[in-house]
Amino acid sequence: MSDETQESLITDEMRAAIGKESEPTTLEIDKTSVRMFARAVGYSDPVYYDEAAAQAAGYRSLPAPPGYLGTPVFDPNRRGVRQQAMMEPSRPLKRVLNGGTDIEYLADICAGDVLTSTSGISSIEERQGRLGEMLITTTKTTYRNESGKVVAIMTGTGIRY
Amino acid sequence: MGASWDDVQEGMEIPTLEKNCSTQQLVYWAAGSGDFYQIHYDHNFARATGLENIIVHGALKHAFLGQLLHDWVGNEGRVKRVGCSYRGMDFPDEDIHCKGVVTRKYEENGEKLVDLEIWTENPAGARTSPGNATVQLP
Numbered sequence: 001m002s003d004e005t006q007e008s009l010i011t012d013e014m015r016a017a018i019g020k021e022s023e024p025t026t027l028e029i030d031k032t033s034v035r036m037f038a039r040a041v042g043y044s045d046p047v048y049y050d051e052a053a054a055q056a057a058g059y060r061s062l063p064a065p066p067g068y069l070g071t072p073v074f075d076p077n078r079r080g081v082r083q084q085a086m087m088e089p090s091r092p093l094k095r096v097l098n099g100g101t102d103i104e105y106l107a108d109i110c111a112g113d114v115l116t117s118t119s120g121i122s123s124i125e126e127r128q129g130r131l132g133e134m135l136i137t138t139t140k141t142t143y144r145n146e147s148g149k150v151v152a153i154m155t156g157t158g159i160r161y
Numbered sequence: 162m163g164a165s166w167d168d169v170q171e172g173m174e175i176p177t178l179e180k181n182c183s184t185q186q187l188v189y190w191a192a193g194s195g196d197f198y199q200i201h202y203d204h205n206f207a208r209a210t211g212l213e214n215i216i217v218h219g220a221l222k223h224a225f226l227g228q229l230l231h232d233w234v235g236n237e238g239r240v241k242r243v244g245c246s247y248r249g250m251d252f253p254d255e256d257i258h259c260k261g262v263v264t265r266k267y268e269e270n271g272e273k274l275v276d277l278e279i280w281t282e283n284p285a286g287a288r289t290s291p292g293n294a295t296v297q298l299p
Contacts, residue, residue: 033193040193041224042180047236057236066227066240067220071195095210096198098219100292102244157246 009089009126009135017087022119027070027143031111034062041065054110064109067101069117069143069152089135089160099136099157107151115143115151122155131161163235166273166298171263175277178229178259182217187253190221212250219247222257222290226279229259230296237299241274245292251283258282261294272297 031051038048046053047063054062064070109115119141127134136159143152164175187201196218199206207215223245230240251257258281265276274297281290 036189037193037224040186040189041221041228042186043228043231045231045236059236065224066231066243067224068194098247100244100246101220101223102242102292103223104242105240108239155244 007090009091009093009133010124011087011090014087014089014121014124018121018124020120024116024118026073027115027117028073029064029068029070029109029111029113029115031062033071034064034068034111037068038065041067051111059108059110061111064111064113066105067103069103069109069154070113070115091133093133093135093160095131095161097131097159097161099159101157102155104153105151106153107145107149109143109145109151113151114146117141117143129161131159133161135160163238164233164298166266166275169263169266169275169298171266173263175229175233175261175263178225178232180225180257180259180281181255182221182251182253182257184215184253187215187217187221190218190224194218194220194224196220214252217251217253217257219290222247222251222259222281223292225257225259225281226261226290226292226294229261229279230277230294233261234296234298239297240294241297242295243279243292244294245279245281245290247290249283249287249289251281251289256284257289264293273299 035049047057048065122140123138125136139156141154145151191197201215201218226245227243261277261279263275264278267274277294279292279294280288283289
């Protein structure tokens with residue numbers, strides 16, 4: 001538990017951001033990005049590399065391996081969702097850790113798909129842990145395909161300490 | 162060939178997936194995932210933040226658990242959910258054992274489903290990324 005005499009790490013700005021949906025992000029899945037991801041993980045299943053193998057297995061094209069939800073279309077002039085989650089707490093915290101990832105899949109995602117994601121902070125908590133004073137932010141991101149169907153929901157936990 | 166729902170029993174362990182990341186693999190991952198945080202490939206940067214070494218990306222361990230499940234269910238099955246927490250750090254050139262145990266076998270909305278407890282384990286036997294998952298099987 002945090003010391004009651006201390007001011008909360010969570011600012012009004014942070015509190016106001018909880019539950020607000022971000023602007024949409026466009027993410028592309030293409031064959032090269034699927035192969036890069038699959039290679040980085042170390043898959044040997046040919047469905048992630050060879051289109052004929054993917055189609056023979058019943059996919060439209062190379063499927064996105066678990067954990068791959070497309071590559072955001074890079075724009076050096078856009079302020080990303082990540083920055084939104086990085087609002088300054090009332091006392092500076094220097095370090096950032098990824099606390100966890102949970103992804104639910106509702107439909108296949110394949111090369112050629114263009115997804116749109118929106119993201120929002122679902123909760124911000126402060127805790128005293130083995131790392132000292134910690135700020136734990138839970139973010140939920142919803143991914144939709146071109147027909148508007150939700151294909152995946154990611155819940156991420158970020159830890160600042 | 163993937164697993165078949167009929168053959169699955171609660172409590173059974175699925176085949177372990179063995180990993181051991183070279184620093185090169187972490188750079189592949191940085192490029193493949195778009196996570197370019199320097200604690201995963203720059204020793205000086207990692208040490209300056211108080212780490213003893215560069216560390217394996219949490220999301221890569223999550224993806225390893227995804228592969229553990231995909232390799233088990235095959236392409237007639239589907240990975241429906243994968244979740245894990247990052248409780249402990251893993252380092253390059255150290256074994257990461259990816260494991261899973263079936264906790265529940267059931268049918269829902271006409272789908273044959275299996276829930277699992279999943280985790281990555283370091284050489285000392287500590288579970289560095291514990292979590293759970295749901296897969297659909299033929």
